[in-house]
Amino acid sequence: MLLDLRIEKLVQGGEGLAYLPDGRVCFVQGGLPGELCRVEIVRDKKDFAQGHTVEVIEKSDDRVRPKCPLYGKCGGCSLQHLDSEKQALFYETVTRENFRRLTRTELPENFKVHTGPAWGYRNRARVVISASKDGRVHYGFRMQKSNGIISFERCPVLTSALNEFLKENASKIYDEFVLNSENSDKKKPNRFTNRKANRNTSRIELDVNLFDNGNGKISYYYKGMPASDFEKNAVCVVEIAGKKIRSDASVFFQSNLSLLPELVDAVQKAVDEGIANGEASDAWLIDLFSGVGFFAALLKDRFKKITTVERDEGCLKHAKVNLDENLNKLIENVSAPAEDWLSENVVNVPATLIVDPPRTGLPPSSLEAIVKSSVNRLIYVSCDPVTFARDYVKFREAGFSLKKAEGFAFYPQTPHLEMMSVLSR
Numbered sequence: 001m002l003l004d005l006r007i008e009k010l011v012q013g014g015e016g017l018a019y020l021p022d023g024r025v026c027f028v029q030g031g032l033p034g035e036l037c038r039v040e041i042v043r044d045k046k047d048f049a050q051g052h053t054v055e056v057i058e059k060s061d062d063r064v065r066p067k068c069p070l071y072g073k074c075g076g077c078s079l080q081h082l083d084s085e086k087q088a089l090f091y092e093t094v095t096r097e098n099f100r101r102l103t104r105t106e107l108p109e110n111f112k113v114h115t116g117p118a119w120g121y122r123n124r125a126r127v128v129i130s131a132s133k134d135g136r137v138h139y140g141f142r143m144q145k146s147n148g149i150i151s152f153e154r155c156p157v158l159t160s161a162l163n164e165f166l167k168e169n170a171s172k173i174y175d176e177f178v179l180n181s182e183n184s185d186k187k188k189p190n191r192f193t194n195r196k197a198n199r200n201t202s203r204i205e206l207d208v209n210l211f212d213n214g215n216g217k218i219s220y221y222y223k224g225m226p227a228s229d230f231e232k233n234a235v236c237v238v239e240i241a242g243k244k245i246r247s248d249a250s251v252f253f254q255s256n257l258s259l260l261p262e263l264v265d266a267v268q269k270a271v272d273e274g275i276a277n278g279e280a281s282d283a284w285l286i287d288l289f290s291g292v293g294f295f296a297a298l299l300k301d302r303f304k305k306i307t308t309v310e311r312d313e314g315c316l317k318h319a320k321v322n323l324d325e326n327l328n329k330l331i332e333n334v335s336a337p338a339e340d341w342l343s344e345n346v347v348n349v350p351a352t353l354i355v356d357p358p359r360t361g362l363p364p365s366s367l368e369a370i371v372k373s374s375v376n377r378l379i380y381v382s383c384d385p386v387t388f389a390r391d392y393v394k395f396r397e398a399g400f401s402l403k404k405a406e407g408f409a410f411y412p413q414t415p416h417l418e419m420m421s422v423l424s425r
């Protein structure tokens, strides 16, 4: 069914909101505020409908031609039709609205969104490398909904170093995987020398994680990489705020190195303010959901005792290196779910707490343990302002209030926003 609809505003996910003639809400992919769009309705439910723009009848001044030929097909970067200069306003408006709706309170008036490069910013990616029947190697992104693969030659949000690396090395990585698999099947490692991979024998789809350290080194990792290749291929060192942080392409790391220093700066300032005003202390830094010990490594000089807690085992060896300086202080790098660590350890001092959970937000038992502890101030780094708002409701019920919030446009051309907030009681 086709309908002409006026877009009222943008909402979470970057869709336009319009009203159907019967008053129901319709979420319109590809529509901008003020535009009159011809919309194909693709989902028609009792309370709402969903559709996508097939024609823009009256166009907004903020509309631009999407840069990527795969816009609308790839599934990522769904905001490319909105002028990059206007995206910060979108993030701010939608984040304020969501926060108001979910918490019945306002974000601070000075909430602002830090911005960086609109293109070529993404320093980490997961791609799929495969070969066609004629032996030609392709790479692309795995599509979220269908699990199909969308091939690309150049992705405009990836750093140019990642694009170049893929162009030059996708075949080599594919062949390396095929030969390694054949070797491990035959258990004769020496057969590797002087052999060519047979690209036609099987339909392999190889998921590869890539990591550009921003300083000339690209690391990569795929499941099944021989342990002897890991250090050379997968490990990398990133320099941030004058410190070298060790990580690898198999584990989490922030994916916008251009803007990361601004987030680090905001977190450092928030930590210093908490210590200075006495709401937190330098007795103990607890970095929960710590990855490779990222924030703790940058802040370690300020604290007497430091604990990092991270579920992914692969991070532990890096966290140990990133925090080891033979300093005269107690450092523990724990590999465990944050909720388990919190239930087994009593935080009975006004420690400085940083939490940086995944998109799903804090596991409920972690949140409960934090509010029962002696922590009076926490720094909450979030990659989903909606789950942050949901968690904030619980913190507020326990007496916390929101002291500060800042947004970081880590993922331009997409509707996602990174956020840093300070809560205290």
Ligand SMILES: C[S@@+](CC[C@H](N)C(=O)[O-])C[C@H]1O[C@@H](n2cnc3c(N)ncnc32)[C@H](O)[C@@H]1O
Binding pocket: 252, 253, 254, 288, 289, 290, 291, 292, 293, 294, 295, 309, 310, 311, 312, 336, 337, 338, 339, 356, 357, 358, 363, 383
């Ligand atoms: C958004 S990342 C933040 C990592 C780190 N703070 C950084 O900036 O690099 C979230 C991290 O939480 C970890 N994680 C997810 N669920 C967890 C849990 N229940 N307990 C501990 N860590 C968890 C993930 O493995 C990931 O490394």
